[in-house]
Amino acid sequence: MLLEGWGRFPRHESEMLVASAPGELAALLHDRHGMIARGNGRAYGDAAIGSRISVSAKRLNRMKAFDPATGVLTAEAGLLLSEILDAFVPRGFFPPVVPGTKHVTLGGMIASDVHGKNHHRDGGFGALLQSLKLVLPSGETHHCSPDENTELFHATIGGMGLTGIITEASIKLRPIETAFITQKTTVAPDLAAALAALDAADNVTYSVAWIDCLAGGGSLGRSLVYAGEHASRSEMEAARHGDMLAVSRPARLSVPLDLPGWTLNRASVLAFNELYFRKGARNGDAAALVHYNPYFFPLDGVDRWNRIYGRRGFLQHQCVVPPDNAHAVLSEILERFARSGRASFLAVLKKLGQGQGMMSFPMPGYTLALDVHVRDDIFTLLNEIDEVVTRAGGRLYLAKDARQSRATFRAGYPALAQFQDLRRHIGVEGQIASKLSERLAI
């Protein structure tokens, strides 16, 4: 069948195998080549498209055990984050790290070592992972944890599915008193102010900046910087909110059709940014209580919003650059996007700490993510921006990538050779392969 990622670019033919129980996997994988695990397909590019076969983990969605005393949840790898939230927020627990959408699987979060708005403080998904079970095409199962099969554990975290199929994992949930976040908004008139505001929030659990990426000149990088903490019961009582552990609400709006590509032309993007900025500016600095859904998953409010970019799809460019010289590097990137008039309204700036996995994306520094339409002329622009990133010692996020060059990739991921050795050593080279791993010669 024809498979695509969240960005709908590229599309590739791939056979699809569905595992309906963990015990079936060994037989399903037997004697096959060019396979990759697929979770919920939220990676933007070609990471979850098998070079020949994609193995869906979506029906491996059972929880196995939960211990309320320790908060440790053991579950199959196809379990959705949304299901974890639905079951455990009412019981007073929250996942330690969440990405910007809850429609992702446990296996997908491990394989991308996803970062949340608390990466600067708590690390990524891998940092809080207790253990995992990995099935290889040979049928062998490996238990991996910080004390068992350590190297395989660290290669699987952020390994983009290229070490085998994760069937099960244990994560430690954190206790929460309410389902709300106390959010403080800082208006940052330019990039320097935005970086300073993120630095000032180093000890705050959650922080993120939304950049108006069409603002140029002296306002380049003007942002709203959101800092957040899980709200306590007393904060909620003070604000007189009702149900303190209310579960998530489903998406109401939905984008049912492919809208034509012109929906996001320069004018509409400009208007959106202007509106967003003013609205935020009015609420600047006042603390607000926000439900976890709009706080962490603002885009999940619109079902299948990836269709508003039209049939050709879109790309997300997400890079991370080291802290030294970050201001100059990020300014250059933003300026290039602004000059091109191709940038989206979605520009997110976050601070990252150390990554956990061998091939994890995070490294100490700042990460910037922007969406762009797929157009014939976009690739040259992105290649130029990649050069800026590489020169600065940065790298691109594989979970978002659909087009970076092998050179950019190699420069950004110095552990590649070690990762390849490990793949050879466990005998998965060739058997486990995605369109991404072929494209980048992993």
Next chain:
Amino acid sequence: MSTAQQTLLLIGATSDIGHATAQAFAGAGWNVLLTARNTETAQRNRDDIAARSGSEVSLLHLDILDTSGFATFLDGLPVLPDAVVCVVGELGDQQQAQGDIDHASKVIRTNFEGPALLLGMIAERFAQRGSGTIVGVSSVAGDRGRGSNYVYGAAKAGFSAFLSGLRNRLSPGGINVITVKPGFVRTRMTEGMKLPPLLTAEPGEVGAAILGAVQGRKRDVLYVRKLWRPVMMAVRAIPEPIFKKMRL
């Protein structure tokens, strides 16, 4: 919550619809007793429900074709449940059933004889206590026999008639009997079939609808997707001389 101590008996724990139903009840605070003919496979679902809800969930062995074992099974239950939901069924293979009497018999016994006899015995115990809700998962296929699945359909028709009779007899005594006709549901049973989206429910929708019907919104016959009611009304209204010429 008034439902805090209630117990559900779910017959058919390995079914996707059954799992979703047990999940919905456990999520609403019910204790759950599950049964399956293959308890090893069902353990995975048991653990899932227990981990998500924190409720008591136990798993018992029961083969719906082993009718002579029903009395012992029921006597061995830790409590007489407040509600029972039976989702056991088998679509079977119509073509095979036409020539293979053993297969036809198995389809009929799995969809009709076993579930009806078991729910009938539970109904007696509920009647004695004076309370209880009985839910049987039947099918719209039982509303009119069609060439493509009439062995299954006839068994479901028998089951629906049994439930209707039980309801007729026991509703004055405070026993609720609910017939569920889920329409198409995306499960293992329908895997690989092309199903019309508007008429096709997810297992979770069926589970939530059954919980809703048991807890309050009293229903006799439950069609999960509303559109099925008029559709089946129309199917039933077609005169037989025309119906027999249609290829359905």
